[in-house]
Amino acid sequence: MPEKTQPTSPSRENAEQNATPARRGPKADLTAMDHDQLVAFMESIGQPSFRAKQVEDWVRHKNVRSFDEMTNLSKALRAQLADVATLGGVTEVARQESLDGSRKYLLAFDDGVSVECVGMPNGDRLAVCVSTQAGCRMGCRFCATGEAGFTRNLTADEIYAQAAHVGQDFGQRVTSVVLMGQGEPFNNYDETLAAMRLMNSEDGLGIGARHITVSTCGVVPQIRRFASEPEQFGLALSLHSAVPETRNLLMPGVRKHSLKRLHDVMKDYTEKTHRRPTYEYAMIAGVNDDEPHLDALVDFCRGTLCHVNLIPFNEHSGSKLKPSSEERIDRFVKVLEGVGVETTVRRSRGTDIDAACGQLKQRLR
Structure with missing residues (x-):
């Protein structure tokens, strides 16, 4: 029996680039979500749950109006979020x-x-x-x-x-x-x-x-x-x-x-x-x-x-x-x-x- 090989784990950056494509339909308002809802949302677009806390910090504490301001997220993830979500706000x-x-x-x-x-x-x-x-x-x-x-x-x-x-x-x-x-x-x-x-x-x-x-x-x-x-x-x-x-x-x-x-x-x-x-x-x-x-x-x-x-x-x-x-x-x-x-x-x-x-x-x- 041929030896099985383990797939190489892609880098975090590659994982984000290969994440679930943007969903169709109305964009989700991230500012209207509590922590549990943010976790579920991030998982639904193929992102690890810990990303929810990072996004939450930008939304709740820093009150940002653009995904580009979320500098501790990769450019690929910021682009993905912009495709599927909004930041609401005022x-x-x-x-x-x-x-x-x-x-x-x-x-x-x-x-x-x-x-x-x-x-x-x-x-x-x-x-x-x-x-x-x-x-x-x-x-x-x-x-x-x-x-x-x-x-x-x-x-x-x-x-x-x-x-x-x-x-x-x-x-x-x-x-x-x-x-x-x-x-x-x-x-x-x-x-x-x-x-x-x-x-x-x-x-x-x-x-x-x-x-x-x-x-x-x-x-x-x-x-x-x-x-x-x-x-x-x-x-x-x-x-x-x-x-x-x-x-x-x-x-x-x-x-x-x-x-x-x-x-x-x-x-x-x-x-x-x-x-x-x-x-x-x-x-x-x-x-x-x-x-x-x-x-x-x-x-x-x-x-x-x-x-x-x-x-x-x-x-x-x-x-x-x-x-x-x-x-x-x-x-x-x-x-x-x-x-x-x-x-x-x-x-x-x-x-x-x-x-x-x-x-x-x-x-x-």
Whole structure:
């Protein structure tokens, strides 16, 4: 019997040149894949699984927009990836910088849809406010976002890409993220949560869960669902009034979620998670800043685990609403703290470039 000979193993470079040819059909978006999906994808095109970690590093940490930038991959592999995949990501359309150092970005996705996000530096810390939807359906009277209508939900990667882009532009690590930009995050629950988990992951931005906060207008079923998630993510509730008629007027999109139901679900949330939610309260002159509204807010908060953020209303074009006086704001602080409710006044950043809460409009001037 003739002696069998073992085939000579080709070099790694040759192996990549002889890899599985590009697949037909739509290209895969590598930025939309988690680690396991990237491993499966690399194997499906004839590449060893360890390549997934290399690609992931370029996509998640270095936020590259071209396969040519992946310099630790061979030219042959880069060409192969370009044939079968895309890098998704975002394109910066415009940017403005505030006198306080904040930067507002208009970012566009591959389909032309655009959103705004904001970076807020503070020494070696960098907070980023990202959007979860292009536009918004909630119709809050004090918010500029809904004026342009609703376009679509964002994917988890599109939400994540905003924070990654801001960090890259500042040249520093993102240390906290608030999902308080355009849109109602809990009307895009699954993609929002996936983005938060990716930001939290060491394979993503590596931000501690307690430094990632999602804000909701008060979508009761999703608050209840959020309470069962295992991570220690933060929760902010856009309250703005504890008087039903006023809240319905200011926030018609959550009219069906009564204040009674909202109070009950927040009580359940704190009992289940032992985490302190934040109640956002925009102080609007002559609308929600009189004594009856203060009494109602005290009743809503008294005896519960919560923190109240009083936000002087941020004016924007087209709105007739005005911010409350300093005297009224001080009065709210004094009374709330007097009954044991933790209270702060949040001075919004980036107001000179319309980058503050309620001012994002999907465009830059």
